[in-house]
Amino acid sequence: MAAESTGIFSILCDLDSNDESSDLILPAGDKVRVTNIDNAWAEIERNDCRVLIVRSDKAFDKAVGFLKEVRRRYPGLARILLSGELSALQAGIASEVVHSILQPDCDLNDLQQAIKRALKAEELINDKKLRQFISSVGHLPSFPEVLGELNEVLESEVAGVKEVANILQKDPAMVAKIMQLVSSAYFSGGYNTPTTLKEAVKLLGLRAVRDLALSIHVFEAFPQDDRWRSFSFQQLQNRSIVVSQFAADICKSAGFNRQIQGQARTAGLLHDIGMMILALNNRDNYHKAMVRAQELGQPIYVVEKMMMGVTHPQAGAYLLDLWSLAPETIHAILFHHVPMASGDTEFTPLTAVHVADSMLPPLFNAMGCNLGGRLSRDYITRIGMLDKLSEWDRMAHEYASQIPTHA
Template sequence: MNRAETGESKETGPLKILFIDPHSAFVTWGSGLVQEGCNWEIVRNDDQRVALELLRQTAFDAVIVGAISSFEREIGILKQVSQIKPKVARILLSPPLSSTKLAKALDVVHRTIFQGASIEEIIASVEQTVLVTRQLYRDKVVRSFGAFRQLPSSPSIYRELSNALSSERTNTRDIAIIVERDPALAVRIIRLVNSSYFGLNRTISSLTEALTLLGVRTVRGLALSGHLNAHYPDDSGWKLFSFDRMNQRALSVARLAQEIATPFAKNNPALKDQAFLAGLLLDVGMLMLAAEQGEGYLKVLRFAARKKQPLHLVERMAYGVTHAELGAYLLDMWNLSPQVVEAVMMHHNPEESVGQTFNALCAVHIADALLPTIDNELGVDLSATLSEEYIERMDVKAHMPTWKMAANAYRIRMRDSERSESA
């Protein structure tokens, strides 16, 4: 997306970066960036309290925290950054992290940069992070979001499950006790495990066994999805497409995205969880617009059908924002992983991202583009259009035949599920 499309003026001047170096280990960091002609203004400080006070008083585009050994301390600093200035890009510069630490970091930071990264990788990572945060918090998005009357609150069960996941002592039975307090979620889990998606040759009735089969992180995503389903029910008066069918398709997108991400998750196990969650919540902004805008949103869809234009471009002409941006803003308010928020926001235009590292955005964009859209009487394609430019840049074209075969299997499951419901 370019500046002309957002209707905003081009940012001027260098990026302003606050570099917090609590161990005084990166005194010369950034000199190589300057030598490469990087247009950044870097303010370095090794006193945490002074740096955070400076953050309160000064406008920065990004905060980078250098980590050496005290991982918890550096993550704690970035948590404070998120509370002081939530709109500022948060980046951790550290040695390579274990999978556990990386998953924990990615719940707080927008990006991690590992020591030894090339100048090009550092520049791409920081500039992509700033690009995303600017887009997410641009005035038009904030004002449009504020106009919604009945926004869903962050579900308490999601927070409980997240807290349980962060404890090394939690087991499946502990998770089952939390889930049992939400009967609707428990029923949905049992129903999913026994659906055609799993094709088991026996019926599962034990919640604990179902949780083991699904995986706890998947269940946490289902808790969010179920909360949204309850807030935007199918009987809301919207008739162009079924909310229930949209949610069922979202599950297929989520599972396919998770499958696509699997080969790339060896050094980043959190990637599979991010891909699943982003796929599951990809079009929450569309539900928001359909439920609240009603007839106005129907006109937008009719215009898109008549002019054969992508829906997200027509949304931008009509509202100044897209359903992807609105959904991402909601998920950011719920403190979901920045990688999930970014994937939701950019799944229609991933070519506007920066960098070449496979991430959740890549997984959900491909999954959404490969699966059929949901039926609607106007014939509008509500899914993403595969960006060949992006596929080339991410160097994943060789994987496409395999992913298309996997998508076809999910297509058959979607068709079988619809037939069993109508029978």
Template sequence: MKKNILFVDDEPNILDGIKRMLRPFREAYDIRFCENGSRALELMGEQPADVVVSDMRMPGMDGAALLNHVQQDYPHAIRIMLTGQADDTAVLKTVTVAHQFLAKPCAPERLKEVLARATALHDRLTNGHLKNLVTGIGTLPSLPSVYAKLQETLKDPEASLDDVAAIIEQDMAMTAKLLQLVNSSFFGLYRKVDSPARAVKLLGLDTIKVLVLGIQIFSEFKAPGQKAALARLWQHSMAVAQCSKRIAMEASDNLDLINNSFIAGMLHDIGRLLLLSHLGKDYAEIIQTAEKQGIRLETEEAARLQTTHADIGAYLIGLWGFNGDIIEAIAFHHRMKELEADRLTAALAVHLADHYYYLRYPDQVVGKPPVLDTAYLERLGYAEASAEWMTQCQSLLETDDDQ
């Protein structure tokens, strides 16, 4: 079935250029064009689009307002902002409603790549309710103690960028949202930023203050009865991030692999955060069933939700424009045999780190612990090395326990 894409821009020349650019894809996509937000909403009412690509500055209803309407009324739609004129304040207005940002003029290959990826994501989740839930999300909640510390630090006139970065890089929701923003094409960076600390320094303290204190890009986790589960998830994610990075550093001097392994480790269970914060008691029942029956959490998730936290997390991070290595790590860290690779990847680093964590802390397992894919390790020739990596990670975890 063709995916429906709607382009909205008040400049006819821009729309004509996009029409010409995408003409070869008429068999793959059903593409519509209009010149203002009001008409776009009329077209959405007639036939909801799978992807909406909107200019920012338009007379009447601007792109931020349009995408806000789309987010509320058509949560399944992937929302992309295409702009070349908006100032920083205008762009920041859209950070909780746009999944991705593209700068004008957008290179044809870049636009085609983003559209192909966005439309492919629609087939990743088959549960319509969950697809609407994930696609409709603008931000995710943070650990209350971390959120409070960040608010306090930003109000301190003596606070430095390093102080702020040290807090943000401790939280998976903050890290994901900040990297989504700083890696958008709007900022015109020549390479991906894969460090929360680097992202903070690029944006600057004033912008971070606007995002956190003004626009409130981050929020506090408030689900009743679930804060203890969030604290355990936070501890697990931080530890897996550190171990994944250590494994990558032991195996390679490839900085992209090392940084991707750290970010993927931190975000590998972001799907669980989403489910904890938005499904509440229903997800708590899934966790309780897995624990009582001694089965894998993903098994019970699949039975109840027709998907798993890994696929949900990968879907969200894909929407937010993260690179393929990180998306793969989130999606496949529990099922490595489905990932075709002939080398160490961020996915394998996370798979190992996740296993090592639960060996060290068996009381933290929900249901049955994840199984190490020894056949996969042997096929790639890492059977012996993985034993040394486990020793390194156990030492790292012990050091964290002592602090």
């Protein structure tokens, strides 16, 4: 069955072949095949390229290095890696930069679905109204140096508790906050409360503590001031931490690996940071939007779009894309209120974040506006997980008690 035309320009960079008549069939549309990175750069710069597919079994480091540089220079491109079996470390590294990892002999429809999914997310992040809003914001916080160092060590073969702890200790304020959070009930469960940073890293895991450090930095980069009283940033963070734990547990209970769990956990930690961006940079309009959402009985993201032209998931995803977070994490944040719009037909980290955010008790703002999500049964049905709702509901009741009710 022939695939429908995508109407886009695609590049296949096949690093394992010297023959540009590759046997891989791309979805219909304008496309070109090249066999080396220099030619791929030339085609990207010459054409209005929207999709880059890199195929490589023999040159993983070279392929991922190229894809990282492409993301830095051309962030709007859909990036697909075709590769055979990868180690857990390689899969984790690749997932930080590409939208999808597929087998070299993948079905044409699977490839087309991956391309459509990536382009849909990139189009929302690069929406004209969103960019106009962000340009009016002025300064956005930069990615912290300590987290850059953590990412580097996590991509190496030497990553361990000692190495991660040594990097974190360069930022005493962050260490203090990590210890404060890890000692709380919703991390330690009241058992074996860690007393040292190394114990905390061991309890959480290397990537989990990196994610927590990132969350701490984000919330500190957007401090609440006296001019914003419509909701508490601290309560938003408290709830987001529990959403992240619940989302990771949903992935684990469904049998997904640590990579998927980590992507869901990170997305859960950061799924609502766009609210702070909107609140601090357009206070009056955002307050009016929240009042209007309460009056209409509509979800806040609907009224955000109606009154401000952007939504808080878009604003948060935009910042995290600037910081080069994993595309799958950004995807989960971007669609956590509207998973049907994602086009997903199977379980992804988005599933876990949507379920966790929707099933946990919501945060209400000062006007009584519900800032949480609404469960999409249509989406849960589409991905074939309707039979999991009773289990997730039981888990939600257990996690609900861990959300602090005070600021």
